[in-house]
Amino acid sequence: MVPDPDKRQVSFPKLKYPLFRDVLPKSPQQWITAKQIQDGAEGLWRIHDDIYDLTDFINSHPGGSQWLEFTKGTDITEAFETHHINSGVAEALLPKYFIKKASKPRNSPFTFKEDGFYKTLKMKVANELKTLPKGIRKKSDNVTDLLLICFLISSPLSCLLWTKSLIYGAAFTLIVGVLLSALTISAHNYFHRADSWRMYLYNISGLSYAEWRISHAISHHLHTNTANDIELSMLEPFLQYLPRPDKPIIAQMGAFFYPVIFLFTSLGCMVKEISCGVLSIEGKKLSWENVIPFVIPVWMWWISGLYLPWTIIVWLATIMTSSLIFMISGLTAGHHAHTNFFEGDVPREEFIDWGIHQLDTVVERVDFAGDHFKVLTRFGDHGLHHLFPTLDHAELKYLYPTVLKHCEKFETQLRMTTFYNALISHSKQLIRKRPINFREKKQKI
Numbered sequence: 001m002v003p004d005p006d007k008r009q010v011s012f013p014k015l016k017y018p019l020f021r022d023v024l025p026k027s028p029q030q031w032i033t034a035k036q037i038q039d040g041a042e043g044l045w046r047i048h049d050d051i052y053d054l055t056d057f058i059n060s061h062p063g064g065s066q067w068l069e070f071t072k073g074t075d076i077t078e079a080f081e082t083h084h085i086n087s088g089v090a091e092a093l094l095p096k097y098f099i100k101k102a103s104k105p106r107n108s109p110f111t112f113k114e115d116g117f118y119k120t121l122k123m124k125v126a127n128e129l130k131t132l133p134k135g136i137r138k139k140s141d142n143v144t145d146l147l148l149i150c151f152l153i154s155s156p157l158s159c160l161l162w163t164k165s166l167i168y169g170a171a172f173t174l175i176v177g178v179l180l181s182a183l184t185i186s187a188h189n190y191f192h193r194a195d196s197w198r199m200y201l202y203n204i205s206g207l208s209y210a211e212w213r214i215s216h217a218i219s220h221h222l223h224t225n226t227a228n229d230i231e232l233s234m235l236e237p238f239l240q241y242l243p244r245p246d247k248p249i250i251a252q253m254g255a256f257f258y259p260v261i262f263l264f265t266s267l268g269c270m271v272k273e274i275s276c277g278v279l280s281i282e283g284k285k286l287s288w289e290n291v292i293p294f295v296i297p298v299w300m301w302w303i304s305g306l307y308l309p310w311t312i313i314v315w316l317a318t319i320m321t322s323s324l325i326f327m328i329s330g331l332t333a334g335h336h337a338h339t340n341f342f343e344g345d346v347p348r349e350e351f352i353d354w355g356i357h358q359l360d361t362v363v364e365r366v367d368f369a370g371d372h373f374k375v376l377t378r379f380g381d382h383g384l385h386h387l388f389p390t391l392d393h394a395e396l397k398y399l400y401p402t403v404l405k406h407c408e409k410f411e412t413q414l415r416m417t418t419f420y421n422a423l424i425s426h427s428k429q430l431i432r433k434r435p436i437n438f439r440e441k442k443q444k445i
Contacts, residue, residue: 110351144186148201180321203290215234
């Protein structure tokens with residue numbers, strides 16, 4: 001499909017439609033390339049309406065060089081505002097790297113006004129963080145490390161059990177798959193933040209922390225449920241979440257076959273990344289990190305002594321089980337409810353506060369509230385995680401009083417549901433064809 005440079009978004013018709021959104025293979029690198037063309041950053045880094053040359057700052061960036069390397073040539077306003085809670089420190093550095101004013105308006109519907117919802121909330125949260133218990137992040141570290149140890153022990157053990165009993169082997173493989181899904185989601189806590197060895201644990205699942213820093217942390221988190229959310233377009237045409245009048249009946253029946261797609265998601269992502277690297281699509285290169293998933297079957301085979309082809313089958317079954325649970329947890333985390341805003345709906349405003357938009361795109365699951373293990377391993381406290389993605393999941397629960405009170409002040413709310421209702425609502429969104437008018441809903445509030 002040849003991209004149309006003049007195409008406009010449905011919900012925000014003044015904004016350009018992402019250039020390569022519908023062009024295969026729909027890779028993170030394509031998404032970045034489209035932004036480099038459409039963002040008006042002039043080959044450098046754009047923050048609001050200013051152009052900066054951060055080249056000399058790349059190796060000094062506290063979060064790691066990758067964040068700036070990936071985003072060169074794009075508008076990083078949303079990332080800058082949401083990744084720096086104490087933004088005064090980061091803002092003080094910017095004048096040194098200022099080049100010029102941008103010549104084009106931003107291709108984004110989101111605002112960060114000083115007296116707006118998000119900026120005022122961020123100031124309150126920055127003060128609240130000073131009162132949190134010291135060392136609270138160690139809770140997440142301990143859980144993640146324990147999950148890793150359990151996985152390294154249980155994965156070869158599952159191979160051994162296959163030699164004793166098919167029933168025991170199959171049952172234990174499913175358990176190891178559940179364990180791997182928990183480890184993978186826990187590792188997600190780390191790739192949002194400064195570089196850490198724990199972020200590499202994400203790759204054990206067959207997924208890639210580096211790819212997901214683009215597709216998830218930069219695209220999905222910052223442009224949730226809009227045309228610029230690559231996590232929605234990557235699932236198309238198999239699963240179509242956007243409300244479209246011409247949505248085909250087979251797409252509306254997605255609730256019947258999405259588990260099959262979820263089973264193969266991790267393997268599909270791994271194959272796609274390796275293929276894009278081999279073919280050097282949009283400059284994609286492979287690295288040593290791509291070897292990480294394949295260390296596991298070697299480990300399982302070496303420890304258990306199981307025939308190598310059978311070991312590979314057990315490994316694949318483990319990956320697929322993990323993929324299914326990972327995807328179900330992620331797709332019920334809050335964003336895919338049929339009451340949420342999606343591209344195709346009518347937004348509250350033509351240009352909307354970024355934080356308000358986040359509340360329109362998430363329904364929090366109350367089942368996991370207060371349980372740190374569930375929060376860390378099942379994408380819990382997801383609304384707060386989206387508002388403040390660089391915070392550890394152990395810190396989020398302390399922010400609820402501040403956030404809920406702030407929502408009341410701005411006459412909005414953090415909506416709640418249960419896991420089972422979220423599962424049903426997710427299926428309803430696959431069916432939904434009619435747009436929701438959030439402008440009317442705002443007036444009713």
